[in-house]
Amino acid sequence: MKKIHVGFLMSYDYEKLKFSIPPVYKEADAIFIALDKDHRTWKGNPFTVDDSFFSWLEAFDVDNKITIYKDDFFIPDLDTIQNDTRERTMLSEQMGMGNWLVQVDADEIFLDFKKFVTTLRTYDHFLDKPEKQPIQIAGFLINIYKYLDNGILYVNEPTKVMLATNYPNYKRARNTKQRVIYTDNVLLHECLARTEEDLKFKLENWGHSHQLNDEFFPKWKKANENNYKELKDLFYMDPKIWKGLGYLPSRKLDTMKNLIKTQDNLKLSSWFLMKKNFGQWFKFLFK
Template sequence: MKKIHVGFLLSYDYELLKFSLPPVYEEADRIFLAKDKDSRTWKGQKFDVDPGFYEWIKAFDTQHKIEIYEGDFYLPELSTIENDTRERTMLSQKMGIGNWLIQVDSDEYFIDFKKFVSDLRQYDSYLDDPENNKIQIFAFWAIIFKYTANGILYIDEPMKAAFATNYPNYKVARRTNERVIYLDSIVLHESVARTEAQLRFKLENWGHNVDVHKDFLNKWIAVDETNYQTMTDFYYIEPKRWKTLSYFPTKKIEEIKNYVATSKNLKITKSHLMLRNFGQWFKFLFKR
């Protein structure tokens, strides 16, 4: 027990796991890839996995940490977000309560997972009786919005995101609505950075498919590195949540990581982190 267990969802964007798996591999004790037994999305659409991907997993997994967990993750009577939450719950239960249950999506790339684990270990005492000491661990996304001709557009401030918990009573996707502990780790998140065809498929099949703002796709298509400074309000549900974009002059993930590490507008200050964590501690002080 008290192991670092990392779970991924293996679905239509499985090829991205070739980028999201390597950053967590060394520090993880076990890794679980959850795949629907009939290769269905949360909306029930079918997807195919190239057999060569499984060959890549076999070759990559030199320490024999990776387990593919197949289950019935699509129920037609549930909405996409309900199927999303259900699969994540089943995955974390498979990973084993009593361990750190970390879920990383295929389009999320940790900048420094070793630091994330080191910071997480400071809270190992919450694994002794997780059902009565429920917490969730948040880090921060650096959100890649769109690949352009010569680089990428990204949301110019870090966005909080849930990544780990000691007890998987998920309410919506990875969120448990329990006390949050924030860690100052940055995770690259490709989010809506796809080809137009890939993005259209994602918007139809992910957990937020019924929530997407009617103007989002047209704005995503229109924005590029020449006009992004003249446009605002980019979030796919509530546009004003992603107010403005910035630009990195590269499309290479490793180079983007270096830009993120030195970016002032993506820096998480100690005072900001302390204030957030104190607020969460105080909020839940009398709820136990």
């Protein structure tokens, strides 16, 4: 009880787990990886997993913390976001009530998971009776828009992400629609930073496939270090959510981490977090 359990979803982009699992491994008490038993996406399309990945996982898991949880995660009568939500719920049930249930996507990389664990520990009292005081702990994503030859394009404003909960009554993907506590923990998000072929496959199979706008992909294809300042309204659903892009002149993770610290537009102020958290506290005060 009151342990840090981290869950990942394993699908067509499973190779990205080689980068998202290591940052959380040391501080996590246990790690669970959900994999459809028939290797199907939420849309029902098949994907393959090379045996070398399981060899890597076995060699990496020196403390025997990792469990692969296989189940039927594709229901034909559900759309992709419903299958997404269902799988996350089933995964968290496997991870166990009474613990912090952290879910990290394969393309999300914690910059400082130890700091996040320290944050969670200040809220351990929410684990005593989770059904009576459901809570979500959120952080922020720095969304990598596109890898270029000598650097990356990123969305120039962090976006919130639900990372942990004490009560996994998910309503949509990782969102339980309960009170949120916002923290200044940050992750890199490689959601769109793929080859053109891989990105097309992702867009056809992920939980938001039915919500894509027609302007997204042409803008993504032409974006580069010379024209990125001219491109606006870039989000794959409502374009205005991502208003513009920034550029970092490196593709090395350690260098990117240091460069991110120097970007004023990516910093989360204490005042910003205080306002967000007061609003959430007041919203749920009488619920």
